[in-house]
Amino acid sequence: MNKVYYTKEHEWIKLQDGKGYVGLTDFAQDQLGDIVYVELPEVGTELEVGEAFGVVESVKSASDIFAPVSGEVVAVNEELEDSPELINDDAMENWLIQMSVEDEDDLENLMDEEEYNDFIGEE
Amino acid sequence: MSIKRTPLYDRHIQAGARMTEYAGWQMPIMYTSLTDEHHAVRNKAGLFDVSHMGEIFIQGPQAEEYINRIFSNDVADIQDGAIIYGFLLYPDGGVVDDLLVYKVSDDYFIFVVNAANTDKDYEWMMKYAGEYDVIVDNNSDAIGQVAIQGPMAEKILQALVPIDLTGIKPFHFVDDIPLANTRALISRTGYTGEDGFEIYTPAEDIQKVWDALIEEGGENLQPAGLGCRDTLRFEASMPLYGNEIGEEVSPLKAGLGYFISKTRDNYIGAQAVKEMRNQGIEQHLIGLEIIGKGIARTGYPVYDEDENEIGVITTGYMSPTLGKAIANARVSLSERSPGQKVSIGVRNKRIPAMIVDRNYLKNK
Numbered sequence: 500m501n502k503v504y505y506t507k508e509h510e511w512i513k514l515q516d517g518k519g520y521v522g523l524t525d526f527a528q529d530q531l532g533d534i535v536y537v538e539l540p541e542v543g544t545e546l547e548v549g550e551a552f553g554v555v556e557s558v559k560s561a562s563d564i565f566a567p568v569s570g571e572v573v574a575v576n577e578e579l580e581d582s583p584e585l586i587n588d589d590a591m592e593n594w595l596i597q598m599s600v601e602d603e604d605d606l607e608n609l610m611d612e613e614e615y616n617d618f619i620g621e622e
Numbered sequence: 623m624s625i626k627r628t629p630l631y632d633r634h635i636q637a638g639a640r641m642t643e644y645a646g647w648q649m650p651i652m653y654t655s656l657t658d659e660h661h662a663v664r665n666k667a668g669l670f671d672v673s674h675m676g677e678i679f680i681q682g683p684q685a686e687e688y689i690n691r692i693f694s695n696d697v698a699d700i701q702d703g704a705i706i707y708g709f710l711l712y713p714d715g716g717v718v719d720d721l722l723v724y725k726v727s728d729d730y731f732i733f734v735v736n737a738a739n740t741d742k743d744y745e746w747m748m749k750y751a752g753e754y755d756v757i758v759d760n761n762s763d764a765i766g767q768v769a770i771q772g773p774m775a776e777k778i779l780q781a782l783v784p785i786d787l788t789g790i791k792p793f794h795f796v797d798d799i800p801l802a803n804t805r806a807l808i809s810r811t812g813y814t815g816e817d818g819f820e821i822y823t824p825a826e827d828i829q830k831v832w833d834a835l836i837e838e839g840g841e842n843l844q845p846a847g848l849g850c851r852d853t854l855r856f857e858a859s860m861p862l863y864g865n866e867i868g869e870e871v872s873p874l875k876a877g878l879g880y881f882i883s884k885t886r887d888n889y890i891g892a893q894a895v896k897e898m899r900n901q902g903i904e905q906h907l908i909g910l911e912i913i914g915k916g917i918a919r920t921g922y923p924v925y926d927e928d929e930n931e932i933g934v935i936t937t938g939y940m941s942p943t944l945g946k947a948i949a950n951a952r953v954s955l956s957e958r959s960p961g962q963k964v965s966i967g968v969r970n971k972r973i974p975a976m977i978v979d980r981n982y983l984k985n986k
Binding site: 532533535536538554556557561 | 640651652655656657660849853915916917919939940942947969
């Protein structure tokens with residue numbers, strides 16, 4: 500199984516076939532509640548680590564989503580355009596974007612699952 | 623200031639509610655899902671804890687004269703057992719609060735006010751109370767309140783009370799009704815656009831009412847949080863203090879002039895209202911449907927077709943009932959016809975929207 504990395508902003512990134520799949524954590528979708536709209540970047544957008552690349556909106560509020568690493572957006576999950584609630588159904592399965600990972604060292608600054616669980620336990 | 627808990631706090635925790643601070647109170651924002659709770663109220667019934675609302679009692683031989691001084695609407699026009707909506711206004715026409723006035727009798731009225739404004743209202747009311755033979759009491763902490771709302775609300779509550787609820791018409795109430803081993807004031811009112819009741823008891827007894835309703839309601843009734851309370855009232859074109867009206871926003875700018883007397887000029891704010899009515903109002907509340915992608919939210923700017931900033935979103939949501947993004951906007955715009963195009967600044971973009979009837983549920 501490929502290792503999953505987590506950010507403090509509650510995104511996850513998983514390396515697969517040389518690309519990083521980026522999504523929202525289950526904790527984040529639960530906190531947000533019913534997700535009704537997702538705004539994602541264009542394919543080809545260059546992202547810096549920590550840069551806001553999109554927005555997830557629940558009924559109550561709009562939340563930015565941040566790039567866990569630097570790289571280029573190579574695909575966006577178009578299913579979410581019509582069915583944003585898929586994130587509520589399964590946040591780990593329904594990725595937001597695929598991106599290139601320019602520098603794998605970026606991953607070292609992120610948390611593993613155990614560290615992330617400790618992190619959200621404190622929140 | 624410490625954060626207050628309603629008498630139903632334990633029930634919310636037991637039900638797994640997500641709690642939030644609202645107006646100085648720990649309140650349930652949602653239990654399971656805001657959308658589910660919203661649909662439950664529209665299709666079956668939902669139960670809200672609204673114990674945070676304020677109840678201020680006015681008693682005395684000059685109660686009506688006193689209320690005529692501080693309240694915008696014509697309380698003399700209603701019968702005992704009736705309820706009237708209106709405003710406490712500042713001299714400049716801004717709003718101290720919007721409220722319901724329950725008329726028990728000529729010398730006994732109850733004001734039901736917004737939680738966030740209760741202390742401010744009471745202070746404001748006391749400023750003028752000395753000039754009249756009245757006693758003004760803030761009984762907010764001694765009273766618990768729940769709202770059962772939705773098409774099945776009447777049937778559920780009916781099973782628990784010895785009176786015929788069909789006898790309580792909208793904006794009317796009956797006091798001292800035996801319910802769940804206490805006695806309740808029951809009004810046919812609410813803040814959702816659905817049929818339903820608001821139930822008041824001594825704070826220490828409201829849990830019994832909550833439990834009895836939950837048990838009687840079974841699968842037709844579910845606890846509903848503040849989250850859906852706002853989406854429901856918004857879809858039903860009901861204003862929220864701080865959004866559609868406020869200290870600096872006259873009700874006339876929110877299309878609520880109906881609730882300000884046209885016959886009296888002896889209430890605080892009357893002069894300002896008269897001037898605004900004579901001169902005409904620059905800003906108006908309109909309904910918008912978002913045509914592009916995105917959701918217009920409170921505070922987002924609104925632009926006309928020539929890119930002039932013309933106003934602001936006062937409330938906006940992806941409407942759970944309609945399944946599309948709609949919003950109220952307060953704008954300066956001389957022509958406001960349905961179908962007319964505007965745009966909304968959403969983050970760094972503009973999304974197109976068109977003017978629609980603000981009576982959103984009518985277009986369902």
